[in-house]
């Protein structure tokens with residue numbers, strides 16, 4: 362696929378947090394600035410204007426009339442929207458798609474790509490690529506360099522995830538709750554989170570399954586196995602929502618098959634593409650907001666494990682956890 366031949370790029374979910382970040386990241390590519398962008402949202406926002414390339418662009422509603430008019434599609438919508446539209450697009454046009462939702466991530470034929478890890482799975486004949494769950498991407502960005510040297514046996518992720526992981530309305534909900542508290546009102550309007558999020562920590566992201574595992578925890582386990590190509594890899598995830606606006610933070614404990622050597626582990630993390638290694642100090646959500654790299658610090662031996670290591674990892678889930686990862690996939694796809 363050649364970018365030069367491409368005239369129109371469609372972004373579905375363009376008014377959302379991931380969609381907006383995606384437009385910004387795409388426009389950083391000089392070759393993309395000359396393309397026509399068509400921005401889609403739900404019917405609620407269709408017809409409104411939004412800023413794009415220094416002018417006002419009309420938000421469209423996605424209908425079948427657009428199928429032949431768009432050369433490449435990005436989806437940054439709820440899962441059900443992608444599940445409905447992507448098969449229609451693939452069956453009725455020659456256009457290719459990158460999907461940021463969870464709709465197709467575990468489909469056998471659909472590559473689930475983190476460019477630093479498994480870009481080789483993106484071949485010229487593929488027409489749909491999925492970008493992983495944000496927590497999965499950030500965790501694997503730190504685990505992959507160590508896995509290449511010491512080979513993962515099993516790992517645990519304890520995540521502390523921001524309100525913007527729930528999109529625009531997640532941020533609105535947190536801000537409303539903080540305002541209510543500051544005005545002395547005890548009632549909190551709970552819409553997206555399972556309990557009031559302001560001044561709280563909620564150990565549930567998504568529905569809890571009958572085995573007590575949350576949707577987010579299951580995504581992390583199943584997607585990590587697919588990306589690392591090991592269907593039996595032992596993984597435990599515990600995902601917690603905290604009242605932070607942007608960035609997901611996580612404590613990762615990992616056990617390896619090979620004997621760990623401290624300087625080798627540090628070197629692997631320090632030299633890894635897309636990672637910022639903290640020799641001293643540690644990354645935090647505020648510092649990593651709007652940064653494309655994920656931060657890793659507080660590396661320690663985990664003496665509860667054989668060949669175990671513990672580390673603190675932070676990443677901007679709207680960038681490397683979503684939009685930036687999608688743009689990196691796109692950039693590579695254009696070279697095939």
Ligand SMILES: NC(=O)c1ccc[n+]([C@@H]2O[C@H](COP(=O)([O-])OP(=O)(O)OC[C@H]3O[C@@H](n4cnc5c(N)ncnc54)[C@H](OP(=O)(O)O)[C@@H]3O)[C@@H](O)[C@H]2O)c1
Pocket residue numbers: 373374375376377378379380401402403404405406407423437438439440442461462463493494495525526527528529530678679682683
């Ligand atoms: N937020 C994150 O950190 C993150 C990270 C990785 C992946 N993701 C995934 O990325 C996707 C988007 O997340 P987000 O956080 O950007 O959510 P969001 O802020 O709620 O945005 C959702 C977008 O989808 C649009 N939309 C809703 N229904 C639609 C429809 N029927 N047709 C066309 N567009 C429709 C919305 O349009 P309106 O403005 O008109 O409602 C909005 O533009 C989700 O699948 C999410 O799981 C999110």
